[in-house]
Amino acid sequence: MKVIVYSRTHCLECNVLKKFLKDYRIPYENRDCSKHPEYTEEVKRLGFLGVPVTVIGDEAVQGLEPEKILQLLGKGE
Numbered sequence: 824m825k826v827i828v829y830s831r832t833h834c835l836e837c838n839v840l841k842k843f844l845k846d847y848r849i850p851y852e853n854r855d856c857s858k859h860p861e862y863t864e865e866v867k868r869l870g871f872l873g874v875p876v877t878v879i880g881d882e883a884v885q886g887l888e889p890e891k892i893l894q895l896l897g898k899g900e
Contacts, residue, residue, distance in 0.1 A: 824879055824880050824895075824896060825852070825879075825880070826844070826849060826850065826851040826852070826877065826878070826879050826892075826896070827851065827852045827854060827877070827878040828840060828841060828844070828851050828852070828853050828854065828875060828876070828877050828878075829854045829856055829862055829865065829866050829874050829875060829876040829877075829878075830853060830854070830855055830856065830874050830875050831855065831856050831857045831874050832855060832857040832858070833857075834874055834875065836874075836875055836886065836887050837874055837875040839887055840875045840877065840887050840889075841853065843887075843889050843892075844892075847893070847898070849892075849896065851877075856874055869883045870883070871883070871885050873885070875887065877892055879892065879895040879896060880895070882895050
């Protein structure tokens with residue numbers, strides 16, 4: 824299942840989320856809203872005002888929610 828992370832370069836929570844995904848060997852596409860303003864518009868269309876936002880399939884998760892992300896990927900307990 825494709826995982827997309829909307830983030831900003833100097834966002835601490837975003838960086839922790841990306842480290843979590845890397846540690847769990849979950850491949851993801853990073854969409855940096857700092858470098859591409861159109862990604863900020865995509866975040867708004869998803870119904871959120873800030874990052875990080877993780878999109879897994881048809882589900883979007885805002886913030887640092889590792890348990891929910893693992894559950895959506897079928898890796899939860």
